[in-house]
Amino acid sequence: MQLDKIRGPQTDQLFEAILQLENVEECYEFFDDLCTISEIQSLAQRLEVAKMLHLKKTYDTIQLETGASTATISRIRRCVDYGSGGYNKIIERLNANEEEK
Template identity: 50%
Template sequence: MNSKLKNDSTDYLFKAILSLENEEDCYRFFEDLCTSAELKAMSQRLVVAKMLTEKKVYTEIVKETGASTATISRVKRALFDNDTYGYTLVLDRIENGEKE
């Protein structure tokens, strides 16, 4: 865990997210919380991570998502070079229909 991110405000945000029960709750909360550009950027990164795990190449990812190669590289580092495994955790759970 990145201790630079850990604080009471972030804990409160994560508790709020964990309180959401369905996609409708998510849409309502994130529409209030984020700009459409912020939400688009976050969802784009998750799709990029999924495509990277599917062994898609950069050109295909750029074409399909519109993500920059810098964004793809950043996601790739987080996905394969970090020890947080956040993307992997979420993608595996989505794939298996799980929620903790």
């Protein structure tokens, strides 16, 4: 299973820490300390690419709007289609939250 490659005590601790964050402002504070600006931007870009793939946008449109390379888009496409389901779960929850607002 793919998850076994990343599973471990340090990763568990990281994810438990993330689950302790109470709001977006706390996320900004924690991730500002944890990651470089480039790493945060890369993570945000990947999520945006996944959302656009979910909406059936073309690679050209995604590349133009996000600046992501076709290699990055392809990698995220594989995760969306054949991964652990994390992207799809989060995108569905984000969409549900948007509908509630």
